[in-house]
Amino acid sequence: xxxxxxxxxxxxxxxxxxxxxxxxxxxxxxxxxxxxxxxxxxxxxxxxxxxxxxxxxxxxxxxxxxxxxxxxxxxxxxxxxxxxxxxxxxxxxxxxxxxxxxxxxxxxxxxxxxxxxxxxxxxxxxxxxxxxxxxxxxxxxxxxxxxxxxxxxxxxxxxxxxxxxxxxxxxx
Numbered sequence: 001x002x003x004x005x006x007x008x009x010x011x012x013x014x015x016x017x018x019x020x021x022x023x024x025x026x027x028x029x030x031x032x033x034x035x036x037x038x039x040x041x042x043x044x045x046x047x048x049x050x051x052x053x054x055x056x057x058x059x060x061x062x063x064x065x066x067x068x069x070x071x072x073x074x075x076x077x078x079x080x081x082x083x084x085x086x087x088x089x090x091x092x093x094x095x096x097x098x099x100x101x102x103x104x105x106x107x108x109x110x111x112x113x114x115x116x117x118x119x120x121x122x123x124x125x126x127x128x129x130x131x132x133x134x135x136x137x138x139x140x141x142x143x144x145x146x147x148x149x150x151x152x153x154x155x156x157x158x159x160x161x162x163x164x165x166x167x168x169x170x171x172x
Contacts, residue, residue, distance in 0.1 A: 005102060012099035019092045020122065027130040036080060040073045047072050061141045085142055086149035093119045093150030094157050101161070108162070112154055119150030 026034065050072060057066035060078075067075045096115035104110040123146035131138035 012095050015095040030135040037073045061139045089146040089149035090153035093153035097154045120147040
């Protein structure tokens, strides 16, 4: 492995560790410490998209989520929090995949499966850790959401890597 590749791989591992540190710190905070409702109340006082959001309702983890049930600001916060779950694990999946790429670059099944299972295990650990924090509830649904985010990131990356390989093989 050349030095350039080793350097990139170290950066990817560093990003994996940084994401995990952020997740650990975040799951160590109580809901009260990390709620964005006061911020939303201040900056979304006009309740943009209220009429559209008030038509949305669904069950997540046995609780019906809606503007009517939760209030506008908590409902918006729900989407922000779940979007953050999905997004951070999407990034984790991508960086795990890139960090492991040099080991499995000839086997697309392993380059998908190992980072995905690693991210899923980390998501489960994060929810367990969250359960040790006051005022927080660990949810299997969040592990599924996190795992899905990681898988989407990995699949997008694998598709891009595949297309790059195809392009390079045509040019050689």
